[in-house]
Amino acid sequence: MSSHYSDKFVYHEPGLQHQFDDMGQQEESVSIGMWFFLVQEIMFFGGLFTAYLVFRSKYPMAFAAGSNHLDAFWGGLNTLVLIVSSLTMALTVYYAQKGNRNMQVILIVLTMIFGATFLGVKAIEYTDKYNHGLIPVAGLNKKVKAEAGAEHGGAAEKPCWEVDHNAPPVEHPNPHGEFIWTDCSLAKMALDENILTASEKNQYLVRDENNKPVIDTNKFRDKVRIFFFLYFVMTGLHALHMIVGLGLMTWLLWSAFKYKYNGDYYMPVEMSGLYWHFVDIVWIFLFPLLYLLGRHFIHGG
């Protein structure tokens, strides 16, 4: 006789899976599994952080220039939203342990609202990049036809570092939706103050007719594009994790609504909470790296 049949007559705690002996063992297993999964996630993002580190140390001015185009207000708002959502998530775990169903439902809904807000803000930011031709893959940006009457020739004559930062933004013609970057004032400043790194000198500059090094718009643009590439991959992967998190929340909401969690069984809530906090923490690193570093070149003197 197989142990299958005898199992039916043995008392089983609700939620205990067949391979475990008791809830303690199950909770320990699930918890270790989740922590190692998060370690795996750290390595996953770690590859991107490494790439960021390498290119930032190679092209600090291009990264500062790209970083300055990101809106620290939206980034800061999102940071705030995520931190508060972590609080509501932590409270959800607390109320799951207490077996308070109504508070669980309210807090999960709040967490989901914050998560959706984050994604909404991200969508606003991405749209802005789309409109300004800052998506690094050619063809994915807004296609702006060159107007027949408009005179862009005059602007093109001006060197790329002579930019009026207070002027209203100009929409550049971009018939193929390519990546556009016309402002190399930061690199020029660094060149004048002689703080360009060796690899920057190598990679930004060309010799003009007097054999003097000058900034090359296209060369500088390529480096800014690498910044935006990393920006999109990192925040995109993060947003993907947020979407998965929202899926988890939907499932939690349903099962919490069904009175599933109480002091004896709350691991799904706690594990989803761990995941949520992890995604939050990734953002805590992304925000300063992408939005804040290098701002002092323009905003702080």
Add this chain to the structure above:
Amino acid sequence: MNAQEAISTGYGGAAKLNYLTNGTTLKSWLLTKDHKRIAIMYLVTVSAFFLMGGLYAATIRLELLTPASDLVESGTYNKVFTQHGILMIFFFLMGGLYAATIRLELLTPASDLVESGTYNKVFTQHGILMIFFFLIPSIPAILGNFLIPIMIGAKDLALPRVNLISLYIYWLGGGLTLFALMQGGVDTGWTFYAPYSTTFSNSFVMLVGLGIFINGFSSILTGLNFIVTIHTMRAPGMTWFRLPLFVWAHYAVSLVMVLGTPVVAITILLLAIERVGHVGIFDPTIGGDPILFQHLFWFYSHPAVYIMILPGMGVISELISNFSRKKIFGYEFIAFSSIAIAVFGFLVWGHHMFVSGQSIYAGMVFSFLTMVVAVPSAIKMFNWTATMYKGSISYDTPMLYAIGFMGLFLIGGLTGLFLGAIGLTVHLTDTYFVVAHFHYVMVGGQVIAYLGGIHYWWPKMTGKMYSEFWGKISAMLVFVGFNLTFFPQFILGYQGMPRRYASYPEEFQVLNIFSTAGASVLGIGLLMPAVYLMHSLFFGKAAGDNPYMHPGLEWRTSSPPPTENFEVMPVVTWEAYEFGEESGMDLEAAKQREAVTA
């Protein structure tokens, strides 16, 4: 014992259900959460990939028989290959035998058929199938999956559903890769070096990359599952230092899988975006960094080498101890050397990049650390040797594989030191010396350990005994064929023959003929187990629960084990590898074993 045997093998009246008979529908297999069934499904799939990778290898050896590149013809080869798989299996069977004769006829350099692009695809696909779809999952996903829960006295892995998902992910990734090979394959080399793979290669880089990306998560989930299981599912009395060394090795492997694989996943993702969007992150002409790709790639792919060899070392620890009838020498040292290899394995990736243009100081550090990894590997070798010393050695099939492993791994490991020496490497990089070195470790190490393990635990997995005679013959054929194939390649490499070329100067031909001849012997040796193991499934003798009189937990349940592994939860009161009276596995019992097998 006999009565028990009769029941477990189904000859008795009321047949007891084991994991193979508990549900016989396709659905009961595809939706199973039983780690043993998942292991068997892995076995079937992994073997198929091994065969495919082997076919590519056979093609390479046939091609290299003559200096000119004349066998592999334009484009069509790949399609024929995969679409007519059965014909090709036949080709593989016969190809080895006929190789010498065919090559005698084709000694004239027929340069009009040259298509080295196809040769590039053949060695690339050989590498990809063998590494990602055979070597990495071979021992962990098959033997590890099957044995770890039983060895530690658990009913199943801690996360059985995750285990099943990992199998499906493996199928999905493997299926995509096979589809890509059918479409025309990939020619970048298994390393996907940028910017060739991102900018220039006109083959199915994206699709194969996607297959490997997906497959990586199978590996991660398997590793994750093992770690959790080993931490939390051990039976009462099964302390960390009573674990079989097989389990310790898998713990170390799992750490590497969980920590390393995500990095290659993100690398492939970057590669894919770069290939589609041409952003320039790996393109040096617009400020990108191809060396960064190599760093990220080898950060996983060097530790992956240890994913490929550590489980083999775990198997060998079991085999050496059992067939010497002796407690393993230096248990703690072997256990911790596995962990040490896993840790140091993460610090030596740069030795693949000595000539890539990385900093010379980085090269020196990587060179030194590479030498350091030799220490834990040597600890294992010495401890196995010490275990055999004054042991009561019997030369059963698995033991032949184990002894073969020790010899081949010794050569593979020591030539690894040659390659880790930064000065010598400048001469040897990208020559056949490297090819020979990693085949000595990967094939001479892992494949041979895998075969040894499959033979050793075959009675447990199936309840049947294979033919010892054919087992020994094939083990010796593999050993001889392997050395004949790959030893000449050390000399070829030292003389300067570069890898990855379809044609070569004529002075290299003699050694290449040796190599191809050896490959035929090796191929036959590798195919034989497929025949006699399958034969034993239907006609083999019943093996009994414990044919080796081994004290390990896996031998204290029936063969094949029931679905939840044990009728009653075992309580462990003995140390690992205790062949004496304390564990009830004394010499008297060993004699009884001989009586049973006779």
